Amino acid sequence: MSEGAPGRIAPGDRVLLTGAGGFIGSAIARALLERGAEVVAPIPPGADTTNLDGLSVATLEADIRDGPAMARAADGCRYVFHAAALYRFWAPDPEEFYEVNVAGTLNVLAAAEKAGAERVVYTSTVGTLGLHATVGVKGNGSRPAREGDWARVEHLFGYYKRSKYVAEHEVLRAAAEGLPVVLVHPTMPVGPRDRVPTPTGRTVLDYLNGRIRGYTDTAMNVVDVEDVAAGHLLAAERGRLGRSYILGGENLSFKELLCHLAELTGLPGPGLRVPTAAALAAAQLSELIEGRLARRSPSVPLEAARMATTRMVFDDSRARAELAYASRPARLALARAARWFADHGYISPGRLAKIRWQD
Numbered sequence: 001m002s003e004g005a006p007g008r009i010a011p012g013d014r015v016l017l018t019g020a021g022g023f024i025g026s027a028i029a030r031a032l033l034e035r036g037a038e039v040v041a042p043i044p045p046g047a048d049t050t051n052l053d054g055l056s057v058a059t060l061e062a063d064i065r066d067g068p069a070m071a072r073a074a075d076g077c078r079y080v081f082h083a084a085a086l087y088r089f090w091a092p093d094p095e096e097f098y099e100v101n102v103a104g105t106l107n108v109l110a111a112a113e114k115a116g117a118e119r120v121v122y123t124s125t126v127g128t129l130g131l132h133a134t135v136g137v138k139g140n141g142s143r144p145a146r147e148g149d150w151a152r153v154e155h156l157f158g159y160y161k162r163s164k165y166v167a168e169h170e171v172l173r174a175a176a177e178g179l180p181v182v183l184v185h186p187t188m189p190v191g192p193r194d195r196v197p198t199p200t201g202r203t204v205l206d207y208l209n210g211r212i213r214g215y216t217d218t219a220m221n222v223v224d225v226e227d228v229a230a231g232h233l234l235a236a237e238r239g240r241l242g243r244s245y246i247l248g249g250e251n252l253s254f255k256e257l258l259c260h261l262a263e264l265t266g267l268p269g270p271g272l273r274v275p276t277a278a279a280l281a282a283a284q285l286s287e288l289i290e291g292r293l294a295r296r297s298p299s300v301p302l303e304a305a306r307m308a309t310t311r312m313v314f315d316d317s318r319a320r321a322e323l324a325y326a327s328r329p330a331r332l333a334l335a336r337a338a339r340w341f342a343d344h345g346y347i348s349p350g351r352l353a354k355i356r357w358q359d
Contacts, residue, residue, distance in 0.1 A: 011036025019084030026051035027229035064104035182239035223249030224333035266356030
């Protein structure tokens, strides 16, 4: 446990949790409730709260862009977990990314300070970290990325990464001014209750529905969402103030990920390798025609294509050493995600009939 840490989250502790209805947020809510915490969850008007059904969570209608509402929600809270964010690869109005991910974060930080919260855990993203170590100067990767790897601004593709990078700067500024904040960087979480689904869950779902017929030369770090949630609690209890922790799992090539899914489901394997130039060209065309001209979400967002052609592998040894963080094998995480999508009607009937589950 770090010096000055508030200690273990105890029964009756009042906790503010933003983003509680989301994929990661609902997993954090469940982990907090298992500890007996009193979870306060501000929910934006009209947001889907299905992930909270049956949970003893105190919900209130409030948007993180509403500063006074956040201050009221945080009143009396010992801990604040800020997991809310606009996480997608495209939006009709790019300014919305900054309104939610930056201005909303500033409101939550101010609310936590006013409430005298003993610890704030901010959910960042590995997208704000530099990947130069994973690709090498000449494209030959030397090691997975770590918390101390700085990002080149021109490599922050898309408004999601850029806005989260700016928000992280503001979180670190607050930490420097004395706010007791710890940052966590989830990698590629998969698992139950990915209802939207998130861009990471979409990869699994697209394979299950037969939309992925090839693979690009890339790699990613796959982790179960419930392990990420457990890591958030560990960060609150043991993390060093102002310090960042990658919450990851297992590094896999895209081909290996698809092979795992094929073995789990009995569906066809990954097919042929898609050249990087072809993947980027298809995304640029989709972004132009569907995004800019038709004003609808592109079938192949450019940011997603850029990620699919980048080695996003990470080293989470700091969290394991300092927080006692642990994660299950990626194969199990992928199996839980695939089963949930199948059980909740996300897979087409024809494709579902072809699945032969392997334990």
